[in-house]
Amino acid sequence: MIPPRATSTPLGLGCAGRCRSGTEGKSVLLTGAAGFVGTHVSMALRKREDSVVGLDNFNSYYDPSLKMARKAVLASHGVFVVEGDINDGRLLAKLFDVVPFTHVMHLTSQAGVRYAIENPRSYIHSNIAGLVALFEACKSADRSRR
Ligand SMILES: NC(=O)c1ccc[n+]([C@@H]2O[C@H](COP(=O)([O-])OP(=O)(O)OC[C@H]3O[C@@H](n4cnc5c(N)ncnc54)[C@H](O)[C@@H]3O)[C@@H](O)[C@H]2O)c1
Numbered sequence: 001m002i003p004p005r006a007t008s009t010p011l012g013l014g015c016a017g018r019c020r021s022g023t024e025g026k027s028v029l030l031t032g033a034a035g036f037v038g039t040h041v042s043m044a045l046r047k048r049e050d051s052v053v054g055l056d057n058f059n060s061y062y063d064p065s066l067k068m069a070r071k072a073v074l075a076s077h078g079v080f081v082v083e084g085d086i087n088d089g090r091l092l093a094k095l096f097d098v099v100p101f102t103h104v105m106h107l108t109s110q111a112g113v114r115y116a117i118e119n120p121r122s123y124i125h126s127n128i129a130g131l132v133a134l135f136e137a138c139k140s141a142d143r144s145r146r
Contacts, residue, residue: 025049026045027101028050028105029095029101030042030052030104030105031055031106034068035070035109038054042054042079045105046078051078053080054071055081055084056084057085057108086108087130087133089136092134095137096142104138108126
Protein backbone atom coordinates (compact mmCIF):
# COMPACT_ATOMS: atom_id res chain seq x y z
CA MET A 1 0.00 0.00 0.00
CA ILE A 2 1.13 3.53 -0.68
CA PRO A 3 0.84 5.53 2.53
CA PRO A 4 -1.29 8.68 2.30
CA ARG A 5 0.61 11.91 2.19
CA ALA A 6 -0.18 14.74 4.53
CA THR A 7 0.10 17.53 2.01
CA SER A 8 -2.03 17.95 -1.07
CA THR A 9 -1.40 19.36 -4.53
CA PRO A 10 -3.35 21.87 -6.64
CA LEU A 11 -5.21 18.90 -8.15
CA GLY A 12 -6.15 17.48 -4.78
CA LEU A 13 -3.81 14.56 -5.29
CA GLY A 14 -2.37 13.39 -2.03
CA CYS A 15 0.20 11.24 -3.79
CA ALA A 16 2.46 13.70 -5.61
CA GLY A 17 5.98 12.37 -5.59
CA ARG A 18 4.77 9.03 -4.26
CA CYS A 19 2.70 7.96 -7.22
CA ARG A 20 5.80 6.34 -8.57
CA SER A 21 6.54 3.16 -6.74
CA GLY A 22 10.07 2.79 -8.12
CA THR A 23 11.24 -0.76 -8.55
CA GLU A 24 8.11 -2.20 -6.93
CA GLY A 25 5.69 -1.16 -9.63
CA LYS A 26 4.51 1.35 -12.12
CA SER A 27 2.85 4.70 -11.87
CA VAL A 28 -0.18 4.73 -14.12
CA LEU A 29 -2.49 7.46 -15.39
CA LEU A 30 -5.72 5.59 -16.04
CA THR A 31 -8.25 7.42 -18.18
CA GLY A 32 -11.90 6.41 -17.90
CA ALA A 33 -11.21 5.14 -14.37
CA ALA A 34 -14.83 5.55 -13.26
CA GLY A 35 -16.04 3.44 -16.18
CA PHE A 36 -16.85 -0.25 -16.10
CA VAL A 37 -13.53 -1.52 -17.46
CA GLY A 38 -11.47 1.34 -15.97
CA THR A 39 -12.60 0.55 -12.44
CA HIS A 40 -11.67 -3.12 -12.72
CA VAL A 41 -8.32 -2.40 -14.33
CA SER A 42 -7.54 0.21 -11.64
CA MET A 43 -8.23 -2.36 -8.94
CA ALA A 44 -6.13 -5.00 -10.70
CA LEU A 45 -3.20 -2.60 -10.99
CA ARG A 46 -3.48 -1.66 -7.32
CA LYS A 47 -3.49 -5.33 -6.42
CA ARG A 48 -0.06 -5.72 -7.96
CA GLU A 49 1.12 -2.60 -6.10
CA ASP A 50 1.17 -0.20 -9.01
CA SER A 51 0.14 3.33 -8.14
CA VAL A 52 -2.83 4.64 -10.09
CA VAL A 53 -4.33 8.08 -10.65
CA GLY A 54 -7.61 8.07 -12.51
CA LEU A 55 -9.14 10.65 -14.81
CA ASP A 56 -12.80 10.71 -15.78
CA ASN A 57 -15.32 13.36 -16.79
CA PHE A 58 -18.26 11.52 -15.17
CA ASN A 59 -20.42 12.20 -18.19
CA SER A 60 -24.10 11.26 -18.26
CA TYR A 61 -24.03 8.64 -21.03
CA TYR A 62 -25.28 6.45 -18.19
CA ASP A 63 -26.08 7.31 -14.58
CA PRO A 64 -23.12 9.34 -13.20
CA SER A 65 -24.04 8.27 -9.66
CA LEU A 66 -22.76 4.81 -10.56
CA LYS A 67 -19.45 6.37 -11.60
CA MET A 68 -19.32 8.38 -8.37
CA ALA A 69 -19.89 5.18 -6.39
CA ARG A 70 -16.99 3.55 -8.26
CA LYS A 71 -14.87 6.60 -7.49
CA ALA A 72 -15.56 6.09 -3.78
CA VAL A 73 -14.66 2.40 -3.97
CA LEU A 74 -11.44 3.23 -5.82
CA ALA A 75 -10.57 5.91 -3.25
CA SER A 76 -10.82 3.29 -0.52
CA HIS A 77 -8.19 1.31 -2.45
CA GLY A 78 -5.82 4.23 -2.87
CA VAL A 79 -6.89 5.34 -6.34
CA PHE A 80 -7.86 9.00 -6.63
CA VAL A 81 -9.97 9.85 -9.68
CA VAL A 82 -9.56 13.40 -10.93
CA GLU A 83 -12.72 14.82 -12.49
CA GLY A 84 -11.81 16.22 -15.89
CA ASP A 85 -11.91 15.73 -19.62
CA ILE A 86 -9.07 14.19 -21.63
CA ASN A 87 -9.45 17.06 -24.08
CA ASP A 88 -8.33 19.46 -21.36
CA GLY A 89 -4.68 19.86 -22.33
CA ARG A 90 -3.89 22.13 -19.40
CA LEU A 91 -5.23 19.62 -16.92
CA LEU A 92 -3.28 16.80 -18.56
CA ALA A 93 -0.08 18.87 -18.51
CA LYS A 94 -0.63 19.61 -14.82
CA LEU A 95 -1.19 15.94 -14.04
CA PHE A 96 1.98 14.91 -15.85
CA ASP A 97 3.80 17.69 -14.05
CA VAL A 98 2.63 16.66 -10.58
CA VAL A 99 2.94 12.89 -11.00
CA PRO A 100 5.90 11.18 -12.71
CA PHE A 101 3.77 8.65 -14.57
CA THR A 102 5.58 5.70 -16.09
CA HIS A 103 2.53 4.48 -18.03
CA VAL A 104 -0.84 5.58 -19.39
CA MET A 105 -3.75 3.15 -19.59
CA HIS A 106 -6.31 4.70 -21.88
CA LEU A 107 -9.83 3.41 -21.19
CA THR A 108 -11.82 6.59 -21.69
CA SER A 109 -14.34 6.12 -24.41
CA GLN A 110 -17.71 6.97 -25.78
CA ALA A 111 -18.97 3.41 -26.00
CA GLY A 112 -22.11 2.04 -27.59
CA VAL A 113 -23.33 1.83 -31.17
CA ARG A 114 -26.92 3.10 -31.26
CA TYR A 115 -26.07 6.28 -29.32
CA ALA A 116 -23.93 7.35 -32.30
CA ILE A 117 -27.16 8.11 -34.17
CA GLU A 118 -28.32 10.37 -31.37
CA ASN A 119 -25.02 12.07 -30.51
CA PRO A 120 -22.32 11.43 -33.12
CA ARG A 121 -20.15 14.31 -31.91
CA SER A 122 -19.61 12.68 -28.54
CA TYR A 123 -17.61 9.94 -30.32
CA ILE A 124 -15.45 12.49 -32.12
CA HIS A 125 -14.92 14.33 -28.83
CA SER A 126 -13.93 11.39 -26.63
CA ASN A 127 -12.61 8.76 -29.03
CA ILE A 128 -10.79 10.85 -31.62
CA ALA A 129 -10.03 14.37 -30.36
CA GLY A 130 -9.48 13.07 -26.81
CA LEU A 131 -7.01 10.44 -27.98
CA VAL A 132 -5.02 13.05 -29.89
CA ALA A 133 -5.03 15.36 -26.83
CA LEU A 134 -3.72 12.52 -24.70
CA PHE A 135 -0.98 11.68 -27.22
CA GLU A 136 0.05 15.33 -27.28
CA ALA A 137 0.22 15.45 -23.48
CA CYS A 138 2.35 12.28 -23.42
CA LYS A 139 4.63 13.75 -26.07
CA SER A 140 5.13 16.93 -24.05
CA ALA A 141 5.62 15.23 -20.70
CA ASP A 142 9.04 15.63 -19.14
CA ARG A 143 10.61 12.21 -19.71
CA SER A 144 13.64 13.04 -17.62
CA ARG A 145 11.52 12.66 -14.47
CA ARG A 146 10.69 9.05 -15.22
N1 LIG B 1 -17.71 -3.05 -21.32
C1 LIG B 1 -17.30 -4.08 -22.08
O1 LIG B 1 -17.82 -5.19 -22.01
C2 LIG B 1 -16.14 -3.90 -23.02
C3 LIG B 1 -15.66 -5.00 -23.72
C4 LIG B 1 -14.58 -4.83 -24.58
C5 LIG B 1 -14.02 -3.58 -24.77
N2 LIG B 1 -14.51 -2.52 -24.10
C6 LIG B 1 -13.88 -1.23 -24.34
O2 LIG B 1 -13.35 -0.72 -23.13
C7 LIG B 1 -13.43 0.71 -23.15
C8 LIG B 1 -14.20 1.20 -21.90
O3 LIG B 1 -15.51 0.64 -21.94
P1 LIG B 1 -16.46 0.69 -20.65
O4 LIG B 1 -17.45 -0.38 -20.81
O5 LIG B 1 -15.63 0.76 -19.42
O6 LIG B 1 -17.19 2.10 -20.91
P2 LIG B 1 -17.71 3.12 -19.79
O7 LIG B 1 -18.61 4.07 -20.51
O8 LIG B 1 -18.22 2.41 -18.60
O9 LIG B 1 -16.37 3.87 -19.37
C9 LIG B 1 -15.80 4.93 -20.09
C10 LIG B 1 -15.49 6.04 -19.12
O10 LIG B 1 -14.85 7.08 -19.85
C11 LIG B 1 -15.37 8.32 -19.36
N3 LIG B 1 -15.21 9.31 -20.42
C12 LIG B 1 -15.84 9.34 -21.62
N4 LIG B 1 -15.43 10.38 -22.34
C13 LIG B 1 -14.51 11.03 -21.58
C14 LIG B 1 -13.71 12.20 -21.79
N5 LIG B 1 -13.78 12.91 -22.93
N6 LIG B 1 -12.85 12.59 -20.81
C15 LIG B 1 -12.78 11.87 -19.64
N7 LIG B 1 -13.51 10.76 -19.38
C16 LIG B 1 -14.37 10.35 -20.36
C17 LIG B 1 -16.82 8.06 -18.99
O11 LIG B 1 -17.32 8.97 -18.03
C18 LIG B 1 -16.74 6.63 -18.47
O12 LIG B 1 -16.62 6.61 -17.05
C19 LIG B 1 -14.14 1.08 -24.48
O13 LIG B 1 -13.15 1.38 -25.43
C20 LIG B 1 -14.87 -0.19 -24.82
O14 LIG B 1 -15.10 -0.29 -26.22
C21 LIG B 1 -15.54 -2.65 -23.22
